Amino acid sequence: MTQVETRTTPAEPRSALDRLFRIRERKTTVSREIRGGITTFVAMAYVILLVPLILGGATDIDGAHLSIAQLTTATAFSAGLSTVLMGLVGNVPLALAAGLGVVPVVAFQAAPHMTWPQTMGLVVLMGVVIVILAATGLRTMIINAIPLALKNAIGVGIGMFIAMIGLVSSGVVGHGSPDGPPVGLGPDGHLQGWPVVVFGVGLLLMLALYIRKVPGAILISIAIATGLAIFINAVGDIEPKSWGTVVPEMPDKLFAAPDFGLMMHIDLFGGFARAGALTASVVLFTLVLTGFFDAMGTIFGVCDEAKLLDENGTMPGLGRVLTTDGVAQIIGGASGGAGSTVYVESATGVGEGARTGLTSVVTGGLFCLAIFFTPIAGVVPIQAAAPALVLVGALMMTQARKIDWADLEVAVPAFLTIVAMPFTYSITNGVGAGLIAYTVIKAARGKFREIHWLVWVVSVVFAGYFAISGIEVLLGG
Numbered sequence: 442m443t444q445v446e447t448r449t450t451p452a453e454p455r456s457a458l459d460r461l462f463r464i465r466e467r468k469t470t471v472s473r474e475i476r477g478g479i480t481t482f483v484a485m486a487y488v489i490l491l492v493p494l495i496l497g498g499a500t501d502i503d504g505a506h507l508s509i510a511q512l513t514t515a516t517a518f519s520a521g522l523s524t525v526l527m528g529l530v531g532n533v534p535l536a537l538a539a540g541l542g543v544v545p546v547v548a549f550q551a552a553p554h555m556t557w558p559q560t561m562g563l564v565v566l567m568g569v570v571i572v573i574l575a576a577t578g579l580r581t582m583i584i585n586a587i588p589l590a591l592k593n594a595i596g597v598g599i600g601m602f603i604a605m606i607g608l609v610s611s612g613v614v615g616h617g618s619p620d621g622p623p624v625g626l627g628p629d630g631h632l633q634g635w636p637v638v639v640f641g642v643g644l645l646l647m648l649a650l651y652i653r654k655v656p657g658a659i660l661i662s663i664a665i666a667t668g669l670a671i672f673i674n675a676v677g678d679i680e681p682k683s684w685g686t687v688v689p690e691m692p693d694k695l696f697a698a699p700d701f702g703l704m705m706h707i708d709l710f711g712g713f714a715r716a717g718a719l720t721a722s723v724v725l726f727t728l729v730l731t732g733f734f735d736a737m738g739t740i741f742g743v744c745d746e747a748k749l750l751d752e753n754g755t756m757p758g759l760g761r762v763l764t765t766d767g768v769a770q771i772i773g774g775a776s777g778g779a780g781s782t783v784y785v786e787s788a789t790g791v792g793e794g795a796r797t798g799l800t801s802v803v804t805g806g807l808f809c810l811a812i813f814f815t816p817i818a819g820v821v822p823i824q825a826a827a828p829a830l831v832l833v834g835a836l837m838m839t840q841a842r843k844i845d846w847a848d849l850e851v852a853v854p855a856f857l858t859i860v861a862m863p864f865t866y867s868i869t870n871g872v873g874a875g876l877i878a879y880t881v882i883k884a885a886r887g888k889f890r891e892i893h894w895l896v897w898v899v900s901v902v903f904a905g906y907f908a909i910s911g912i913e914v915l916l917g918g
Contacts, residue, residue, distance in 0.1 A: 462532055462797040467749075469796040473656075474534075477795025478803025480660045481536045484789040484826050485520075485804070489811055491686050492516045492539040492778060499548035501557045502715065507703065507777075513815055514699040515778040521808030523769035523781040528801030531762040534747055534790050535740060536804045537769045540782035543567075543731055547779045551724045554716035558708040563721065564780045565707055567728040568770030574733070575763035584737055584763075586893040589754040589843075591875050594855035596742035596840040598862035598871045603785045604834025605863040607827035610685065611640035634683050636824045639670045644828035651792075651832060659793055659829045666825035684822045692816030699812045703777020723913050730906050731869050732782055736766045738868040739783045746837055747791045785868075788833040850886065854879035873903035 459465055464474065493512035500506055520538035527535050543564075551560045574580040608614040615628040627633050643666030650658035670689035673679065681688045713721040740762060741750075750756050770780030790800050811817075841859075846852045858875030862868055880900040883892050905912060 458799060462528075462799045464797055464799065467796040469794060471799065473794040474797055474799040475803050476657050476660060477534060477790035477793040478800040479807065480657075480663070480793045480829070481534070481787055481790035481795070481800065482804045482807040483660065483663050483821055484786040484829050485536055485538060485784055486811070486821055487686060487823055487826065488520065488538045488541075488784075489513060489517050489808075489815060492541075492544055494686060495544050496548050496778065499552050501552045501560065502555055505557060507557055508700065510700045511702045512778060514701055514812055515703050515773075515776040517808050517812045517815065518699070518701070519769075519773040519776040519778055519781045521805045521810075521812070523765075523772050524801050524805030524808060526768065526772075526805075527762070527765050527783075528798030528805060530765045530798075531758065531801075532798035533740075533744060533749060533758075533762055534787060534795035534797060534800035535743060535762070535783045536787045536790070536801055537766070537781040537783055538808070539773055539779040540732060540735060540784075543728060543735075543782065544779045546724065546727055546731060550727065551712070554720050554724070555712040556708070556715065558706050559712035559715055561703075561707040561774045561777060562709040563712050563725050563728060564774030565709060565771050566725060567732055568767050568772075568774060568780055570725075570729050570767075571732055571770055572764055572767035575760060575767050578760065580733070580737075580763045581760050583895050583899055584741070584759065585755055586895040586899075587876070588851065588879060588896075590845065590851035590855050591858055591872075591879060592741055592745075592754045593840050593843040594858040594875060595738045595868075595872060596745045596837055597844075597855075598859040599738060599742035599785055599788075599868060600834040600837025600840070601859060602834075602862040602866070602868060602871075603788065603830045603837075605866075606785075607830030607834070610823040610830075611827040612637045612683075612824070613640065635673045635677055635679055636670070636684050636822065639666055639673065639822070640824040640827055642666060642669060643825055644831060647828045647832055657793065659789055659832065662828060663821065663825050666828070667821050670822050670825055671820070684824065687820070687822045689820060689822045689825070692820065694816055696813060697815045705775055706777055707775060719913070719916060723909065727906075727909065728780075730902070732770055732780060734869040734872045735867075736763075736782045738862075738872050739785050739787070740766070742837060742840075743783070743785070743787045743791055745840060746788055746833075747796050749796070786830065788837060789829040792829070792833045792836060850882050850888075851879070853882060869906075873906060876900050877903055 458471055493509050493516055496512055497507050497509045516539050523537040527537055547560055551563055614624055643662050646665060647659060647662035650662060674689050744750055744756055766783060773780035844855050854875045857878050858871045861874040862871035877900050880892055880896055
């Protein structure tokens with residue numbers, strides 16, 4: 442009897458990056474992850490200017506304004522630190538920055554009733570509450586209790602939401618006149634101005650390159666569109682405000698020293714004494730609910746697109762991701778800006794093939810560098826970055842095929858989830874509308890056992906959220 446000699450090919454040694462981020466396991470490459478991180482940063486760079494403008498334009502109860510320079514440093518620093526932390530701890534391609542759902546609450550609901558340090562104290566408390574919910578496993582339980590059809594709908598809704606952000610920011614979709622439809626094509630039914638041309642060229646180029654599977658298609662298109670915008674702005678007579686927050690022009694200087702004057706300038710519980718326990722509690726409740734479900738919807742939608750969910754719609758390591766998101770809220774408040782949370786623009790990096798936390802480390806590192814190079818970070822106009830939001834929105838829409846549209850018990854709640862997000866400009870509103878509709882429909886059919894007890898609880902909480910103004914009036918009266 443002869444022995445058959447078997448030969449095995451020795452496994453290729455794994456690099457430190459591969460072991461840390463499981464790059465080969467997730468069928469990606471280092472270059473793809475780096476490219477995805479750069480793309481996500483470019484798509485999100487506008488927050489470095491937008492968030493300070495919103496917060497800096499508001500006043501607290503004493504009429505005090507926050508410094509734009511200090512807010513810029515706080516925004517970039519908290520985004521960088523939080524995103525790097527998400528990459529190292531959560532190992533997911535999710536970038537974080539001051540949440541645009543939280544920023545208006547901080548600026549226009551909290552600050553008028555208390556001082557800025559007290560306002561930032563509430564933001565820190567919001568993060569503490571979210572961390573507790575995540576650490577106890579309650580946040581994960583709530584997410585896993587949500588029906589799979591609604592989870593798919595959340596991804597589709599986010600796709601429509603970020604596409605709407607791109608279309609509105611670029612000027613393609615405008616606010617209608619008082620006597621006309623609420624939204625329309627451009628400001629008055631027509632596309633106007635060179636900034637829209639930049640968006641159109643960028644979008645068409647991006648579609649062509651992406652369909653042809655050109656590596657870095659999104660990043661290449663953003664770079665070319667930015668160059669076109671700089672050229673048009675230099676040679677044309679264009680009103681600066683038509684570009685929006687960022688005017689595409691070569692910066693006068695490349696370096697700007699950071700100002701950390703807002704760091705740890707917080708008063709944790711002073712807001713309850715200054716604004717009153719009821720008002721401060723309502724603000725804190727709104728912050729927690731917005732931060733909780735905005736992040737939940739975004740995490741699920743983006744990670745689904747990145748193929749990080751299993752066949753049951755759950756995500757391994759979700760607890761670490763949710764805890765990190767809560768810590769990011771604390772970092773944002775302690776830095777002197779709104780709490781940091783996961784951004785839907787993370788999907789642009791996923792669109793480039795990102796699958797691991799290495800992408801987040803790259804994006805976070807660029808945010809940290811942006812603290813010193815804010816003039817460069819402010820070169821890319823939204824019209825150059827917006828095509829990425831539209832393209833990724835289209836890609837996320839493909840999740841709609843996973844929903845059983847013939848079953849009205851899930852189709853109607855899924856529909857409400859999807860349309861409420863872009864129409865109300867809020868992920869939280871979409872999640873709430875879908876869950877309440879699902880609970881009511883299932884109960885009306887007598888299928889109480891199909892409704893998880895946590896879904897009942899969350900539906901009641903959302904009902905209170907939607908009725909918060911009336912509740913506040915009743916309690917205050």
